[in-house]
Amino acid sequence: MANPVSWSNEKKRPLILPALQPDLNRGINHSELHRLRAADLENYSRQTEYECGTRILVGLKDYVFDMTAVKESLSPGGDLSVYAFKDISYALAKYSASETDTLIQGYDSLSSEEKGVLDSWVGIFLTRFPVIGMLLPAE
Secondary structure (H helix, E strand, C coil): CCCCEEECCCCCCEEECCCCCHHHHHHCCHHHCEEECHHHHHHHHHHHCCCCCCCCEEEECCEEEECHHHHHHHCCCCCCHHHCCCECHHHHHCCCCCHHHHCCCCCCCCCHHHHHHHHHHHHHHHHHCCEEEEECCCC
């Protein structure tokens, strides 16, 4: 099966998602990563409709992670499906699995304690999942 293709709103060209290994996250060259917005993640979801082999993407703070390793939990009907193809920064900082909290983009309104929680989650994700892009703020 060919690589899934998404469209980058920023450059209006096909976006081929690279295959990175989790251990490469320590030496990420940010200039080589795709720049994505939360809307790009949702568009990718609609284009692929969870086809066999489709990557599951999640935005967290400044990063876009390939969460395919836990696809069963993030696919429709899975216990974490509300997180798939969204910016989950606000929701994780609040320890929330509410659909409403996954619709809130950004993290400026969080308390300093919640921002610390968010940073902890980013650290966990960086050690467990490949980074495939940088998450840009909503327009």
